[in-house]
Amino acid sequence: MRTFASEFKARATAKTGDLPHRQFIRTALRGYESARDRRKSAFQSWESARQAAAETKWAAVNHLDEHLVSLTSKLEARGTNVHWASTAAQAREIILQILRDKNARTIIKSKAMTSEEIHLNDALEHAGFSVVESDLGEFIVQLRRETPYHIVFPSMHLRRGEIRELFQRELGDTPSDHPEDLTMVARRIMRQKYITADVGFTGANFAISETGMISITENEGNSRLTSALPKTMITLLGIEKVLPRFADLALFLPMLATAGAGQPMTCYNTMYSGPRQPGEADGPEEWHVVLLDNRRTELLADPEQRDALHCIRCGACLNVCPIFRNVGGHTYGTPYSGPIGSVITPHLRGLQDWKHLSSASSLCGACTEACPVKIDLHHHLLQNRRNAAASKPAIFERLAYKILGLVANEPKFWQLAKKIGWLAQPLQAPVKGTFLDPVKAWTKTRDLPSMPRESFKDWWRNRK
């Protein structure tokens, strides 16, 4: 039977065997790490900044209802249409309805993980709309009909030659495989799309309760264009994105840039507080902000793991994770991969179906250390394991431990077990790793250490 767990295992096995792929990803992430460390060291105190960011997010999330009321009433006061969606299906329906009302045909999108979460592109294409991703990395994976490999670097798994071939096949336009030439191909195509698209779609990085704004962080300028030119703008916003104050951005913007990409500041950080206002030269006539719950309130109801809602989606935990570096982003089979994905996916999509992700960790804690808002990631993985075992006990595992306890507590049984083990070990060697091997899960990729002729206890008794 194919389950999410067996698919994960199959993909992980294939990817860890792909040595050039692992080398390529590791080189890229090492480059990121050295850039990030350089930027972190420019801070007068990165650790104090982390603590303040964690406390600010804590204050925001623990007063989420008040902040959402303040945010939405301020947005509405300036002519923005606010929609509330409890589920992914509702969010898709709201967005489709706006598109139908506007008689829209073409949509230009800037990068939004929330749209991956609700599988928006599939829904839009299914309903007959034409959607183009404008972020270069997202555009590349859209052409490949793939999901993003990484929440910040969607196309980091591809080499320039592969991208050149892709552009040749899909666009018939490839001067060379130089990154600059390839980028300019996308730029040329996209320019007219911004101008002719009926609707611009964006995600959001932060929402400011105090002033009623959403803030978008990007390097390419695609989101700026998406929210400048089309007549209608739609923004899909996870409800956990709120920050209490406008001034909080002074801390969060450089921290997001540093943790996310090793930059001092991302190229464009833009705050929107409404559609085109009287006296302004341009901008959308209508702006729709769709607030998405999609089981975030269930995570909120777990005070132990509530801090997972502090996440600013910087991707720092993915970049340092030894599991992510070896199995790659697509193996997870979820829009949010890496440690944060392993923590939140069981909450968002079902604990029993996704509990295997809690074991996709070495519990080294590198993720927790990298997190700019101090989410206790590796402990949450342990808590998910505990919760999964409590809600659906593994009977055989329990029985095995019970027997082990019995044997280990009784010296006579222990001696007997040792003797049997010593005698049986030569029989295991010829069948090592095959279906006859009772411990093949362990020995398939490892050697079982051979048992010594004499145990420490025997040696102690027989010494001199």
Add this chain to the structure above:
Amino acid sequence: MTERENILGRIHEALQVKAPRPGLHDDAREHTDTEPPAAHAREWLPFVGAGVEDQFALFAKNCAELKADFQRLASRGELKAALVKIRDAEKWQRIASHDGELSNFACQAIGLPTLLTDQGYDVQALEKCDAGITECDALIAQTGGVVVTSRSAGGRALSILPPHHVVIARREQLVSDLPAAFAWLQEKYTPDFPSMISFITGPSRTGDIERILVLGAHGPKKLTILCV
């Protein structure tokens, strides 16, 4: 019940149990609601130097790293000369700008057909302009960034659509760091904010192909900041 009430109801119910404050351990420092945790951001963010001259030097260094062209000019005469030099070097044919004391001066100095975005404009025509000339709200020493808004810089598209964005700034517009920039914006615009405020830090860029930096992904390939 509406979905709004449903969601707010679920949040309200979930928050009946409080979550522990993050990672305090032996740190007894408490904050009250009048003093948000981020209020001390200035003490933790990168150091900006003491005086205005230090900050101009830092701004120039940051611009160089970002591959933005920054020029400090002593007079309007020098500003005019700098603009003419860029115009000739890049063989501009037409430019776009907006109404403003400095931007009007700049457009006159350049002396080319000029599209003004203030009173509505044709997007295709703006796309064909060689440069967008705008004023700004602030320059930030700490990041090498420029703050523009939909009100002070001719709308949303002028600073992002043309391939070369030229910012004309006054020297007193330099602020030390990000907290100062946010405080200044809040003081200037509360309660009637422009619908867009953008912190621009260098020309448009991407590293999506093998992490190799390419300028001009979608926005301007060049950013020039002229300060008089």
